[in-house]
Ligand code: SF4
């Protein structure tokens with residue numbers, strides 16, 4: 001039987017605004033329309049809420065955590081009859097994992113690309129060359145300085 005980790009649960013509680021996430025009664029309504037659950041058998045927001053209630057740190061932010069499969073679509077927020085807002089719990093978990101350098105390496109690359117180029121996928125001249133070969137327009141410029149200012153704030 002899983003042992004309750006109060007310390008991790010308190011840490012999570014402190015990040016989430018309010019205590020709505022503690023009222024999950026495990027009905028599974030959030031799973032029914034979740035796109036990540038539909039395409040990945042490893043992802044289940046109901047199970048994530050249960051693990052959060054139990055404070056299961058390793059399962060939630062460890063190497064094999066499923067939280068990174070969530071698309072942040074907010075469907076679970078709308079579906080939950082208890083106003084648990086599973087997405088807010090998942091975002092808080094992602095922030096804890098990132099702060100503790102436990103996020104997948106690819107996220108660091110994406111962050112670097114957004115900081116430097118304002119894009120989640122890095123651009124290089126090769127990209128436009130390939131687009132030209134495919135008969136596509138060059139990639140449009142993005143207001144990098146505006147994005148950097150927003151990120152700073
Ligand atoms: S988060 Fe809401 S919808 Fe999902 S299992 Fe818990 S009570 Fe049900």
Ligand code: SF4
Nearest residue numbers: 034070071073074076
């Ligand atoms: S926000 Fe995440 S957990 Fe919620 S429905 Fe979308 S993919 Fe599923």
